[in-house]
Amino acid sequence: MNFEKLNVWKESVTLSSQVYIYFAQCRDFGFKDQITRSSLSVPSNISEGMVRESDKEKCHYINIALGSCAELRTQIYVGLNINYIDDTQAQIWVKHTKYIAAMLIGLRKSIRGNMNTLKHSSHKALQRSIKRS
Numbered sequence: 001m002n003f004e005k006l007n008v009w010k011e012s013v014t015l016s017s018q019v020y021i022y023f024a025q026c027r028d029f030g031f032k033d034q035i036t037r038s039s040l041s042v043p044s045n046i047s048e049g050m051v052r053e054s055d056k057e058k059c060h061y062i063n064i065a066l067g068s069c070a071e072l073r074t075q076i077y078v079g080l081n082i083n084y085i086d087d088t089q090a091q092i093w094v095k096h097t098k099y100i101a102a103m104l105i106g107l108r109k110s111i112r113g114n115m116n117t118l119k120h121s122s123h124k125a126l127q128r129s130i131k132r133s
Contacts, residue, residue, distance in 0.1 A: 008100060011096070012065070015100065022089065028084070031075075045062070046062065059111050059112060062107055073093075
């Protein structure tokens, strides 16, 4: 699957780019590094997972992207509490992370659905071959 066509990948690239631009002048290297890394981890893990061969591996990387999305949301709340992020921007980003997380869950369900369909069809094919024997 071409990850560049996935809306969830596009949305997460947009959010990561916004975070990088917003914190470009931030002098708190520790916070800046952490929030930009978690924001970049979301689209990076989506792309890495979608080029994997097995659906199990794809789901593994989608789960990592989900974790990074939750980590980013937490850092947004911390940034808000320590006055690094204004309230309006924080609300926009929190909403965006929730939207991305919902899309990731949908993608994971879709991949798992493919896994179950393949298992079911393989099982039926095996049963047919046993009956023929």
